[in-house]
Amino acid sequence: MIRVALAVPCYVDQFRPQAARATLALLERLGCDVSLGFDAPCCGQPMFNAGVVEAARDVAAGWLAASGAFDAIVMPSGSCTHHLRHHVPALLAGAASAHAARVTYELCEFIAGPLGRPTLAGHFPHRVAMHLGCHARRGLRLGGATELHQPESGPMHAMLGALDGLTLVPLDRADECCGFGGTFAVGEPDVSVSMGRDKLGDVTGHGAEVLVSSDPSCLLHLDGIARHGRSALRVMHIAELLEEATR
Amino acid sequence: MTGHPAAAARFLDDAARAAWHDQSLWFMRQKRDRGSALPEWESLRFAGSALKAHAMSRLADLLEEFERRATANGVVVHWARDAREHNAIVLGILRTAHVTRVSKSKSMLTEECGLNPFLEAQGIEVVDTDLGERIVQLAGEAPSHIVIPAIHWKREEIGALFHRTMGTPAGETSPDALAAAARVHLRDALLHAGAGITGANALVAETGGVVVCTNEGNADLGMHSAPIHIACVGIEKIIATRDDLGVLLRLLARSGTGQPVTAYTTHVTAPRPGAAMHVVLVDNGRTARLADAAMRTALHCIRCGACLNTCPVYRRSGGYSYGTVIQGPIGAILAPAIDLDAHQALPYASTLCGSCVDVCPVRIDIPAQLLAWRARGAAAGRLPRGYGIVFEVLRRVLGTPATFARATRWARRVQRLVPAAWLSGRWNPWTRPGRALPVLADESFREWARRERNQP
């Protein structure tokens, strides 16, 4: 049995705990022995991206202290994984950050990689649009980048494509940013919401019933815009969708 | 709000226009995608990045080599430490030759140095001969995009401007008719100019040559019809060899507009008989940038405009929202070096989506430099208003599991007791533009785990 720790980012814990519960259920269904003993609230990404480096270092240090005990840490968030892997080692150089960077995985990346399950058997009879957060897509390279002339790809894309009954809806600008961007969402609120609206327009314009992402932070923002517009779109985290499809 | 966020909000007030702007630039991005779909594209980008890094590492040697060869070819080479010296040198050349009218092709460097207003104040008439530049010049504006200066102008508006300034028939909006009128109008300026000023896309050290790319041929007309050609060039445009140039030219045109090569690519190495040629080499902060290890690759920029076209923020906020000569992502990492106080908000005008680094033909890691500028600004006490306090609170809240649990319990109490409408007031930037507040769950994951899984 593979032993893994589930690391739940601060905002998922509070705003979307169902994504964390789905991640746990899914990992257990796939035969993992999941520890819930990872106890640090945040990796410090919000501070780091805002330039508040000292605070980012403080908070990341708490995270690293919690991560030493585990051989694999799974996060239901591409952007936090990206921060851990690409920024924290420079912020807090040393064995602890190198270890954390090595053992931390985004959920789909973990299932397809270390778990060796690139696709899962399941059933989800809906029209689904996929949104990969930019840090997952271009930072972790978990999807194609049209800038590099790559077709859509990556673990989440493959898993969605393999589910029975699921229709993946093509988007006009599949890899355009949704406009969340951390503090950008409140620092540049008008551009942020304009980008989010355009993303949702692309999604619903192609007749999607469900919008799914591996990044709960993008979803927080997109869901807010969808609710404001009383949209019927169902906004889901990839863990929730996979858990429901493989039940 | 002030600065970029406020200007962007004003730009977005006209939703239809903002959507049109976004779509026009996205179209350029798609042309770039098609034009750059070559098997060797990524190798070209690596080569472009490497040859620029090489040139910057030997900047002084290559510039001196350029000066030697250009001088031997009969070109007069000038050195300008800053914008003021640059403008004075150009004025000196014009005064000595008694020139009162000049034509000027596209040059972001002369925009940077404020050459037009400077010369005009000295009684010298300057006519910009690039069509887009002429449009904004006639309108009394600055370019809003480094490659497509009048991208924010609609055809009908250009028709009205030309009607007012060139006497085209009222209501004329056909691009062909307007371009024909502009051609007649510009030809007059080109033929009567006492000097032709151009920028340069590259300086080749091994030949002493200046390379100018345009799609309209206006730079060629300007430099070849006037008795004096003045090329105003930033020193970072130097490259070592002609072979290097081949790589850059392919990258430039395909990234900018998706064309295999610009319509006119001119190599000038010497003045024609009877004419004079000057090259003004301008530093204006470039050597300081070179000395800044974390930021120096910004000097590799070939001003193709691809990062502007791909930037979801630029597309939805317009060139003027940046308040800088160079706009968009590259502008946001160049401007803080000039004045951190004035431009501290620009590094925040990005979601860090990373599209710019993936389109950049010379692979400048713009997001990394945006982050580095944010950190420098913050360290210098230049955080955007409100950030400092928010992050101090967050640092404490997120510091330990116990503080986090306590703070979030309080937040939920507030959410239960305070009406949602109060929390979504005009003061709240999250909700104001039309975005519902996220809802704190009744039970957090950690609380659930404690209850269901006996976690401590």
Ligand code: SF4
């Ligand atoms: S930074 Fe790169 S993409 Fe942007 S204008 Fe310069 S060369 Fe082009």
